Amino acid sequence: xxxxRRAGPAGSLQIVGLGPGASTQRTPQASTAVRQAEVVVGLxxxxxxxxxxxxxxxxVRRFPIGAEVERARVALDLAADGRRVALVCSxxxxxYAMASPTFELLEEDRGxxxxxxxxxxxxxxxxxxxxxxxxxxxxxxxxxxxxxxDLLTPWDLIExxxxxxxxxxxxxxxxxxxSRARTWQLEGADTPVGIVGDAARDGQRVxxxxxxxxxxxxVNMTTCVVIGxxxxxxxxxxxxxxxxxxx
Amino acid sequence: xxxxRRAGPAGSLQIVGLGPGASTQRTPQASTAVRQAEVVVGLxxxxxxxxxxxxxxxxVRRFPIGAEVERARVALDLAADGRRVALVCSxxxxxYAMASPTFELLEEDRGxxxxxxxxxxxxxxxxxxxxxxxxxxxxxxxxxxxxxxDLLTPWDLIExxxxxxxxxxxxxxxxxxxSRARTWQLEGADTPVGIVGDAARDGQRVxxxxxxxxxxxxVNMTTCVVIGxxxxxxxxxxxxxxxxxxx
Numbered sequence: 001x002x003x004x005r006r007a008g009p010a011g012s013l014q015i016v017g018l019g020p021g022a023s024t025q026r027t028p029q030a031s032t033a034v035r036q037a038e039v040v041v042g043l044x045x046x047x048x049x050x051x052x053x054x055x056x057x058x059x060v061r062r063f064p065i066g067a068e069v070e071r072a073r074v075a076l077d078l079a080a081d082g083r084r085v086a087l088v089c090s091x092x093x094x095x096y097a098m099a100s101p102t103f104e105l106l107e108e109d110r111g112x113x114x115x116x117x118x119x120x121x122x123x124x125x126x127x128x129x130x131x132x133x134x135x136x137x138x139x140x141x142x143x144x145x146x147x148x149x150d151l152l153t154p155w156d157l158i159e160x161x162x163x164x165x166x167x168x169x170x171x172x173x174x175x176x177x178x179s180r181a182r183t184w185q186l187e188g189a190d191t192p193v194g195i196v197g198d199a200a201r202d203g204q205r206v207x208x209x210x211x212x213x214x215x216x217x218x219v220n221m222t223t224c225v226v227i228g229x230x231x232x233x234x235x236x237x238x239x240x241x242x243x244x245x246x247x
Numbered sequence: 248x249x250x251x252r253r254a255g256p257a258g259s260l261q262i263v264g265l266g267p268g269a270s271t272q273r274t275p276q277a278s279t280a281v282r283q284a285e286v287v288v289g290l291x292x293x294x295x296x297x298x299x300x301x302x303x304x305x306x307v308r309r310f311p312i313g314a315e316v317e318r319a320r321v322a323l324d325l326a327a328d329g330r331r332v333a334l335v336c337s338x339x340x341x342x343y344a345m346a347s348p349t350f351e352l353l354e355e356d357r358g359x360x361x362x363x364x365x366x367x368x369x370x371x372x373x374x375x376x377x378x379x380x381x382x383x384x385x386x387x388x389x390x391x392x393x394x395x396x397d398l399l400t401p402w403d404l405i406e407x408x409x410x411x412x413x414x415x416x417x418x419x420x421x422x423x424x425x426s427r428a429r430t431w432q433l434e435g436a437d438t439p440v441g442i443v444g445d446a447a448r449d450g451q452r453v454x455x456x457x458x459x460x461x462x463x464x465x466v467n468m469t470t471c472v473v474i475g476x477x478x479x480x481x482x483x484x485x486x487x488x489x490x491x492x493x494x
Binding site: 017019022023024025026027028029030032068090093094095096099100101102103105106107120121122123124125126129130132133134136137138139140141142144145146147151152153154157158160161164165167168169170233235236238240241242243244245246 | 264273274280315340342349351371373376377379381385387389391392393398400404405407408414422483485490
């Protein structure tokens with residue numbers, strides 16, 4: 001059985017991590033990918049973040065928040081039609097971003113429509129690294145990266161991960177903290193906590209506090225929260241996790 | 248009791264993440280920090296990685312591998328003497344790199360010598376993100392970042408972290424895997440594993456295999472290893488972790 005396929009050469013799709021916000025934290029590889037794209041696809045906010053790269057000959061497809069799968073499908077469809085496409089994400093392209101839903105669509109497709117599309121990923125500075133740099137060195141030792149969004153993950157599993165991190169003395173980086181802001185108050189009132197909002201963007205906020213004094217109303221979806229381990233110290237407003245235990 | 252302090256204005260120290268290797272994956276902020284430094288301090292390999300940025304008027308202090316604390320001390324001393332210093336690291340400056348030992352020295356100093364030095368951190372694309380981009384999208388959901396180096400961390404604790412990750416179905420990213428290469432063969436022979444050596448450098452190697460078929464001799468200290476979760480799939484040579492469980 002022959003499978004219908006559009007005529008013409010297939011295009012390409014680069015899934016691009018723009019970094020946390022400022023263009024100075026965006027890699028040249030990411031900038032080049034956006035500049036050279038015929039079509040740029042992304043959330044409104046990430047199109048804005050790319051605006052210094054966009055020229056009049058480029059087509060732009062803006063999306064409202066949500067709709068990850070639809071965005072990925074539009075980007076793949078455009079590439080299947082022979083276009084050179086950049087799908088832009090904030091931070092890194094693979095951490096709670098578009099690489100994963102795009103490859104899931106590719107897998108479902110089984111080569112029917114997207115088989116000839118060349119797909120690649122351009123990494124970027126993810127929010128946790130930008131936040132950590134502003135806080136000092138909270139990620140100086142092993143850490144868990146976890147999203148508190150329970151839209152697609154059972155809350156019990158998220159809790160088990162936080163619990164396991166506490167039991168094995170890991171630093172924890174939390175993405176999407178608002179979803180369950182009130183429930184992630186783990187034990188250890190004196191544990192240092194760093195909160196960074198809009199890292200490398202207008203309105204950047206950096207707060208170092210403790211679990212006991214944490215004001216959850218300061219936390220929203222553009223916030224990255226870093227919870228220290230037993231070794232994390234705060235000195236001069238900086239949060240520092242030593243690189244080991246034997247020092 | 249007056250504390251002796253050198254005369255003259257204190258300088259600055261930027262701890263700079265150069266990204267994984269290629270200059271196209273180095274942020275403009277990192278490049279500017281190195282270009283504008285009067286003195287550049289770093290491991291031989293990271294000075295090489297900065298060579299396209301260095302001019303004849305810049306002083307360069309090269310170090311052999313190891314000696315993190317000495318490197319940090321030299322960088323801080325130079326800044327305390329009024330110099331503008333860049334301390335360069337591969338990947339991100341805060342993940343198993345120089346930010347943490349530098350801030351530890353600052354803390355020990357208690358303002359005696361380094362009190363007026365302005366210290367900041369420039370984040371970068373860490374090895375795990377560069378590796379993940381080459382593998383597909385293995386970090387599409389929560390993950391543990393862990394170093395297998397037991398120089399400063401009890402091996403029992405490292406094992407407990409790996410065990411906790413396996414029990415809570417986390418993806419695991421391993422830095423410095425060689426130290427105990429034979430011992431981290433966890434259960435689950437079919438679990439996908441990605442191995443990336445020298446990401447974005449000459450000699451880059453990308454292998455997707457399984458825990459059961461893993462050849463530990465392919466792993467060394469410039470390798471980043473990504474072990475999948477129960478949901479991670481391999482398709483067309485790509486390793487993809489879906490962004491949730493409910494799809």
